[in-house]
Amino acid sequence: MKSTSAAERAQFAAIALLVAEEAGALVSAGFRSRPVAELKGKSDLVTQFDRASEDMLVARLSSLAPGIPVVGEERGESSSNASNRAGLIWYVDPLDGTTNFVHGHPFWSIAVGLMDGDEPIAGAVVAPALGLRWSGWVGDPVSAVGRPGRPGEARRNGQRCGVSATAKIEDALLATGFPPVRTHAPTNNFHSFMSVKHVAQAVRRCGSAAIDLCMVADGTYDGYWERKLHIWDVAAGSALVLAARGRITALDGSAPNYHVGHIVASNGLIHDALVEAVNA
Incomplete structure (x- = not known):
């Protein structure tokens, strides 16, 4: 392939x-x-x-x-x-x-x-x-x-390194971010942030999408999602997640389009639950 x-x-x-x-x-x-x-x-x-x-x-x-x-x-x-x-x-x-x-x-x-x-x-x-x-x-x-x-x-x-073995979203440490322009929902990610906060153990926002993806790859984070990213934000980190046996999809769980920049990345075990929470 x-x-x-x-x-x-x-x-x-x-x-x-x-x-x-x-x-x-x-x-x-x-x-x-x-x-x-x-x-x-x-x-x-x-x-x-x-x-x-x-x-x-x-x-x-x-x-x-x-x-x-x-x-x-x-x-x-x-x-x-x-x-x-x-x-x-x-x-x-x-x-x-x-x-x-x-x-x-x-x-x-x-x-x-x-x-x-x-x-x-x-x-x-x-x-x-x-x-x-x-x-x-x-x-x-x-x-x-x-x-x-x-x-x-x-x-x-x-x-x-490899992705984590966390199997339940309520035990998960997750990461996300917010776009520079945060005037409109849902692209500002505010609603999804609050929805995920209700079900996850914790959510972190540190300001580098590349680091966030790498911390999914090395098992620090159990999952990550974000909207309105650029291809240069995600190309390297996404390769690391996949290399570490993680899973990446679009926000709705379909195949990812890295050039669109709305993605969910995880250890695979909590992926469906994270997708559901992001879209609740």
């Missing part, structure tokens, strides 16, 4: 981690310096570090994986034509959690994800201020004769 082998996806994950680490070092130089921030939109900030990080990511990925388009948040388009979304495309968020970064809050990250068409297949997320980095790649599907392919792999700080 995928045009790349497991070995190739593992190599792409290594490349993603390398360049995310490099961009993380660059951005870390401005952390807690109260950098000048510009408004891209209501409550949506950008700094010189976002732009410098993206420039580095595009240059390094173009060098290490030539021929694969790179789509970034700040440029908003690829370094070559990726409009049809076919084949391999890198999606990078040069600084996920810019508002946190500007205020000196440690929950921000660099996210580098690779998609094959509409499927996340490899990625890495580095959170320098937290001392955390995740990388992984999605395994082979079951073959036509029913044989399992090579399983994927997810790692946190170099150690293998």
